[in-house]
Amino acid sequence: MSELLGVAVLGAGHMGADHIRRIDRVVSGARVAAVADPETGRAQEAVAGIDGVSVHAxxxxxxxxxxxxxxxxASPGPAHEEALLAAFARGLPVLCEKPMVPDSTGALRVVAAEARLGRRLAQIGFMRRYDAEYQRLKSLLDSGRLGRPLMLHCTHRNVSSPPGFTTAMLVDSSVSHEIDAARWLLGQELTAVTVLRPRSSSYAPEGLADPQLVLFETAEGALVDVEIFVNSGFGYQVRCEAVCESGSARIGDEHTMLVTTAGGACEDVAQDYLVRFADAYDREVQAWVDATRDGRVVGPTAWDGYAASAVAEAGVRSQHSGTREPVDLAPRPELYT
Incomplete structure (x- = not known):
């Protein structure tokens, strides 16, 4: 493909607007050809100064x-299934932000639709797979230098939760990244989930159970724990430590500017996921553009999107039951083996 790849961006909110900027200013080989958002004024604002873009509701x-x-x-999760199926019907390659589809039944319909096509069209936006630190950790674990992984300790903190954020969303939205990262890092499916709820922070909005501790079991006996705290008040922090038979490795410690002055020191803390994972998003979208222009599909699959939704649903069940909940996955189609 010699010309620029024409991309339609669906959704012009916080994430969509950032992707519009990324395609226009950062990524090579692509251009924003169209944007769709029910709030067309927001879409017009996102594409201001970009030539040749049509805006639609x-x-x-x-x-x-x-x-x-x-x-x-990059639209809200509940709109993803319809958009994915519409893209499949037109034979259009897709990069879909997580969650692919919030509920596993809908996600499985997307998997089945793509399997009927007999070829992959969708890449799912689990961008941590493109983060340099996560990639180094993955390479280390795959090398076997530290022996078998036994545990992953994960931390996921946000400054504050947006309006309308629910207790279920701590697992099915925020922790979905850890679900995919754990499956990818360990090369294992997650088989059970237990959610523990300490007393809520006084800074959490009324009715929101925050923070929580989420414990995953894997098919080969490893354990993954995730502290999810979406109203920490101080910054955006994502860390992961792998504990193995012969050693451990940790990523996510901030390597930002440290200012030392009379009587103390101060280190910057990222306030937003678009800051912490800016490079990962750039790498992810560039890899998608390059592969699409070459007629290939790479990265996390629709099956990965379905698996994340199924695990998250088990986690939400555990939020309500307070007990261990098994994860039941449908048979994996041959397209994803």
Whole structure:
């Protein structure tokens, strides 16, 4: 493909606007051809100064815009299934932000639809797989230098939760990244989930049980624990420590500017995931563009998106039951083996 890849971006909110900027200013080989958002004024603002972009209120209109060759879905999770199926119907490659589809039943419908096509079209936006630190940890674990992984200790903290954020979303939205990262780092499926709820922080909005401790069991006997705290008040922190038979390795310690002055020292703490994982998002979208222009599909699959939704659903069940909940996965289609 010699010309720039024409991308339709669905959703012009916080994430979508950042992807529009990324495609226009950072990524090579692609251009923003169309944007769809029910709030067309927001979409117009996101594409201000970018030539040749059409703005639409409806997904279908954006996908049918002349010159659109691929789709980036950054709309809210409940809208993803319809957008994915519409892209599949047009044979358009897709990069879909997580969660692929919030509920496992809908996610399985997406998997089945892609399997019927007999070829992959979707890459799911688990961008931690493109983070340099996560990639180094993955390489180390795969090398076997530290022996078998026994445990992963994960921390996921946000400054504050957005309006409308629910207790279930701590697991099915925020922890979905740790679900995929654990499956990818360990090369194992997660088989059971237990959610423990300490007393809530006084800074959590009324009715939100925050923080929580999420414990995953894997198919080969490893354990993964995740502290999720979405109203920490001080910064955005993501850490992961792998404890293995012959050693451990930790990523996510901030390597930012340290200012020392009379009587103390101060280190910057990222306030937003778009800051902490800026490079990972850039690498992810560039890899998707490069592969799409070459007629390939790489990265996390629709099956990975389904598995994350199924594990998260078990986690939400555990939030309510307070007990260990098993994860039941459907048979994996041959397309993803």
């Amino acid at each position: 409806e997904v279908a209109a954006a996908l049918d815009t002349p010159g659109v060759q691929a789709v980036l879905i």
